[in-house]
Amino acid sequence: MSKSRLRLIVAAVFTGLIFLTAGVLTAADAPDEISIENKGYKSDKKGPVKFSHKKHAADYKVKCADCHHVYKDGKNVWKEGDPVQKCSECHSPEEKKGNADKLQLSFHKNCQGCHKELKDKEAPYKKCNDCHQGK
Numbered sequence: 001m002s003k004s005r006l007r008l009i010v011a012a013v014f015t016g017l018i019f020l021t022a023g024v025l026t027a028a029d030a031p032d033e034i035s036i037e038n039k040g041y042k043s044d045k046k047g048p049v050k051f052s053h054k055k056h057a058a059d060y061k062v063k064c065a066d067c068h069h070v071y072k073d074g075k076n077v078w079k080e081g082d083p084v085q086k087c088s089e090c091h092s093p094e095e096k097k098g099n100a101d102k103l104q105l106s107f108h109k110n111c112q113g114c115h116k117e118l119k120d121k122e123a124p125y126k127k128c129n130d131c132h133q134g135k
């Protein structure tokens with residue numbers, strides 16, 4: 001391998017590391033399919049929820065900021081490229097914290113809230129097991 005090529009690779013790896021340590025995550029870092037399965041609920045009866053991150057962002061064209069947010073003075077200041085925290089970092093499964101609802105309610109508001117407004121009524125809204133996989 002030539003020296004200049006090696007230098008190029010080292011530089012590329014290094015740039016990658018900088019991005020990693022800076023915590024910059026993009027849609028490409030999110031798994032295509034997510035199994036949402038948090039711990040800490042008083043009772044965990046309904047089981048994990050399969051969620052196609054890729055389909056929502058790419059095919060259904062839902063904006064990232066419809067689901068991801070960081071609120072400052074009542075406004076969502078999160079933008080694409082910013083780090084993404086898990087919902088549970090701010091929404092506790094056990095108690096409402098400030099304006100942040102409990103985790104279960106936040107998920108239901110986000111997921112069902114949007115699905116309910118859709119005209120075609122194809123997205124799961126009422127039937128629990130269209131989202132939940134049971135235990």
Ligand code: HEC
Nearest residue numbers: 036037038043044045046047049104107111112125128131
């Ligand atoms: C649009 C999808 C969707 C539908 C429909 C839905 N849920 Fe959920 N629900 C979620 C998501 C996402 C979570 C968060 C799961 C987690 O954090 O593990 C959740 C969490 C829960 C939890 C707490 C965690 C657990 O597994 O027990 C309960 C209880 C629950 N839902 C009950 C229901 C019931 C009852 C229905 C039907 C009346 C329902 N959900 C319909 C998406 C949905």
Ligand code: HEC
Nearest residue numbers: 025026027029030056057062063064067080084086087088
């Ligand atoms: C319909 C809702 C929705 C949309 C649209 C959406 N996301 Fe997500 N995203 C989620 C959920 C839910 C999770 C899992 C969060 C959790 O487990 O607490 C997630 C996870 C992620 C993660 C992974 C975080 C980790 O810890 O692994 C990244 C990165 C991410 N999203 C970026 C994006 C970007 C960039 C876009 C737009 C191109 C986007 N998301 C669009 C709901 C969405």
Ligand code: HEC
Nearest residue numbers: 067069070071074085086087089090099100106107109110
């Ligand atoms: C950095 C902390 C933080 C993270 C991470 C976070 N939230 Fe929130 N969320 C909040 C706060 C604070 C509010 C209350 C905002 C207000 O009304 O002042 C809120 C409000 C909401 C609301 C009601 C208002 C709205 O924007 O629709 C829903 C639904 C919601 N969050 C769902 C989620 C989901 C789903 C995730 C993960 C994909 C998530 N949140 C991640 C802090 C957070």
Ligand code: HEC
Nearest residue numbers: 049051052055060062066110111114115120122123124130
């Ligand atoms: C802002 C709007 C929006 C939000 C938020 C949203 N969805 Fe959806 N969802 C859609 C649309 C649009 C479709 C496609 C409906 C159709 O096929 O007509 C869909 C379809 C689905 C489907 C059936 C098809 C598939 O992709 O598997 C599931 C399951 C689903 N959503 C789960 C979820 C869960 C779980 C959440 C919350 C973490 C969520 N959605 C949040 C808009 C949304």
